[in-house]
Amino acid sequence: MQSTTPTGKQKIAIVGMGVAGSYLINQLTRRGHEVTGYERYTENNFECVCAWGTSKYGIKSFVENCDLDFQDYIIHEGIKFRMEYGDNEYVSDATGLVTFDKHRMVLDMQKGHKIIYGKWVRSLEEEYDMVIDATGGIRGILPKMQNPDLQIPVVQYRMKFDNPPMNDFYLKMFETNSGYFWYFPLGNGEAHIGAGDYYRNHIHYIDEFVKKHPAKRIKIVGRPIRLVPPSRCEPFYSGKIVGVGESIGTVFPLAGEGIIPSLQCADIFLDNMQDFQKYRRAVLRHFRVFEDAGELLRSLLTGKFTIPDDLARMTRVFSELSNNPKRYGISINPSAISFSPFLESFSINLNIKL
Ligand SMILES: Cc1cc2nc3c(=O)[nH]c(=O)nc-3n(C[C@H](O)[C@H](O)[C@H](O)COP(=O)(O)OP(=O)(O)OC[C@H]3O[C@@H](n4cnc5c(N)ncnc54)[C@H](O)[C@@H]3O)c2cc1C
Numbered sequence: 001m002q003s004t005t006p007t008g009k010q011k012i013a014i015v016g017m018g019v020a021g022s023y024l025i026n027q028l029t030r031r032g033h034e035v036t037g038y039e040r041y042t043e044n045n046f047e048c049v050c051a052w053g054t055s056k057y058g059i060k061s062f063v064e065n066c067d068l069d070f071q072d073y074i075i076h077e078g079i080k081f082r083m084e085y086g087d088n089e090y091v092s093d094a095t096g097l098v099t100f101d102k103h104r105m106v107l108d109m110q111k112g113h114k115i116i117y118g119k120w121v122r123s124l125e126e127e128y129d130m131v132i133d134a135t136g137g138i139r140g141i142l143p144k145m146q147n148p149d150l151q152i153p154v155v156q157y158r159m160k161f162d163n164p165p166m167n168d169f170y171l172k173m174f175e176t177n178s179g180y181f182w183y184f185p186l187g188n189g190e191a192h193i194g195a196g197d198y199y200r201n202h203i204h205y206i207d208e209f210v211k212k213h214p215a216k217r218i219k220i221v222g223r224p225i226r227l228v229p230p231s232r233c234e235p236f237y238s239g240k241i242v243g244v245g246e247s248i249g250t251v252f253p254l255a256g257e258g259i260i261p262s263l264q265c266a267d268i269f270l271d272n273m274q275d276f277q278k279y280r281r282a283v284l285r286h287f288r289v290f291e292d293a294g295e296l297l298r299s300l301l302t303g304k305f306t307i308p309d310d311l312a313r314m315t316r317v318f319s320e321l322s323n324n325p326k327r328y329g330i331s332i333n334p335s336a337i338s339f340s341p342f343l344e345s346f347s348i349n350l351n352i353k354l
Contacts, residue, residue: 007274009032009033009034010033010034010129010130011033011034011127011128011129011130012028012033012034012035012036012128012129012130012131012132013035013036013037013038013121013124013127013128013130013131013132014028014035014036014037014038014132014134015038015121015124015131015132015133015134015135015140015141016038016039016040016133016134016135016136016138016140016245016247017037017038017039017046017106017110017115017117017134018048018106018134018136018245018246018262019048019102019106019245019259019262019263020134020136020244020245020246020250020262020263020265020266021037021039021132021134021244021245022037022106022107022109022110023062023065023066023109023263023266024132024134024244024266024269024270025037025109025110025113025115026065026066026109026110026113027065027066027266027270028270029113031270035113035114036114036115036116036128037110037113037114037115037116038115038116038119038121038124039115039116039117039118039119040118040119040120040121041117041118042117042118043117043118046103046107046117047103047221048102048103048106049156049221049222049223050102050259051099051156051182051184051192051194052075052099052100052101052102052184052186052192053097053098053099053169053182053184053192053257053329054097054098054100054257054259054260054329055095055096055097055098055260055326055327055328055329056070056071056074056077056096056097056098056100056329057095057096057326057327057329058096058260058326058327058328058329059100059259059260059263062260062263062266062267063105066108066109068105068108068109070100070105073100073101073102073104073105074098074099074100075098075099075100075101075185075186075187076098076099076184076185076186076187077094077097077098078094078097078098078168078169078329079093079094079168080092080093080094080168080169081093081094081097081168081169081170081171081329081330082166082168082169082170082171083170083171083172083173084170084171084172084173085172085173085175086175092330092331092332092333093330093331094168094169094329094330094331095325095326095329095330095331096326096329097169097329097330098329099184099185099186099192102259120140121140121141122140122141123141124141125239125240125241128240129240130240130241130242130273131240131241131242132241132242132243132244132269133241133242133243133244133247134243134244134245134247135247136226136245136246136247137151137223137224137225137226137246137247138247139226139233139243139247139248141241141243141247142235142236142237142238142241142243142247142248143235143238145228145232145233145234145235146234146235147228147232147233147234148232149226149228149232149233150226150227150228150232150297150298150301151224151225151226151227152179152196152197152198152224152225152227152256153196153197153200153202153222153224154194154195154196154202154222154223154224154225154256155194155195155196155202155203155206155220155221155222156192156193156194156220156221156222157192157193157194157206157210157217157218157219157220158186158190158191158192158217158218158219158220159190159191159192159193159210159215159216159217159218160188160189160190160215160216160218161189161190161191161213161215162189162215163189164185164189164191165183165212165213166183166185166191167185168185169182169183169184169185170182170183171183172205174197174201174205176197176199176201177300177301178197178198178199178300178301179195179196179197179198179199179201179202180195180196181193181194181195181202181205181206181209182194182195183209190218193206193209193210194206196225196256198301225246225251225256225258226246226249226251227251227253227254227256227294227297228249228253228294229249229253229287229290229291229293229294230248230249230250230283230284230287230290231249231284231291231294232249232294233247233248233249234280236248236276236279236280236283237276237279237280242269242273242276242279244262244265244266244269245258245262245265245266246258246262248265248283249287249290250262250264250265250283250287250290251290252290252293253290253293253294253296253297254293254296254297254317255293257328260327261287261290264286265283265286265287268282268283268286289316289317289320292313292316292317293313293317295310295313296310296313296314296317299313318332
């Protein structure tokens with residue numbers, strides 16, 4: 001298995017023009033490489049299936065690296081982030097949480113670069129020195145993962161309300177601990193509403209919301225989202241092929257947040273592209289907290305939640321979020337959140353003794 005590549009100008013293919021692939025084509029070209037991007041969507045139908053939520057502080061530097069200003073893409077700036085779980089409600093201050101026009105930003109990152117749209121790529125190795133698999137959840141080029149995958153089906157509507165039922169970020173965690181519903185405002189009475197659920201009840205939650213709050217449906221999209229951490233998405237590389245972004249699991253397993261992590265992964269790749277082994281180690285190191293989140297999610301879904309292991313994981317995940325409010329866009333006060341309703345409902349739902 002190849003792990004080092006020659007230094008100097010290389011002929012590189014990037015398969016997948018999502019946020020990771022678009023950022024990479026921009027950055028690799030600046031570094032003097034000859035890069036071609038491939039995207040399965042045609043140029044006119046190109047689609048960023050995503051709720052467009054992120055932290056303006058966390059994403060800013062990546063956008064600047066492409067000589068763009070993130071401020072130009074912000075649609076809605078959050079004040080509060082409200083989360084419901086059963087009868088409990090938690091309200092956090094938003095610290096840079098925004099929705100933004102991801103579609104336009106990604107197209108701007110792609111501008112002026114050589115991209116072949118409307119081509120579903122399966123293999124390209126013979127024509128290039130390096131092939132980057134940035135195909136997201138599809139993972140279309142890398143070999144099959146060594147561990148079982150965990151992808152949760154997700155459906156999202158773009159809605160236009162005459163009277164928007166909410167004016168800020170809202171999330172409802174399902175009491176089955178298997179998914180959640182979200183409402184992300186897009187300005188002018190529009191919002192992305194969506195849900196994902198391991199038990200595939202997500203459409204039911206969306207339908208219920210829409211029945212209560214009728215609105216015009218502008219768009220419907222869906223795709224599964226990968227929720228296993230990088231360590232379970234090996235191999236990251238094989239021969240000339242190397243994965244970047246969601247294809248190698250850079251999505252926060254409990255939250256489904258993948259934009260900033262995929263950009264971080266792209267930067268780690270740029271720093272280590274001459275040595276895939278080094279790249280692998282750097283990815284595993286950087287996304288260590290995703291391991292905790294991933295194991296916790298696995299315990300929840302399989303009913304194997306244990307104390308103290310999973311409680312310790314839960315504490316580490318919450319510490320990561322609460323210690324980095326600007327990175328995640330919300331200010332969580334751990335002492336304000338009691339785990340007890342969650343643990344109670346969890347023990348009831350999964351019929352276990354805590
Ligand atoms: C409904 C939904 C809502 C989400 N909301 C958020 C959110 O609000 N905030 C957040 O941070 N994260 C969110 N995520 C996660 C986030 O969108 C992804 O993790 C992130 O975009 C991953 O980036 P990527 O570039 O690795 O992959 P992707 O964005 O998935 O891009 C992969 C690209 O590859 C193309 N492709 C795939 N296979 C091939 C092939 N064989 N040949 C050619 N092209 C191919 C695809 O068409 C796509 O354009 C959401 C995900 C979903 C499904």
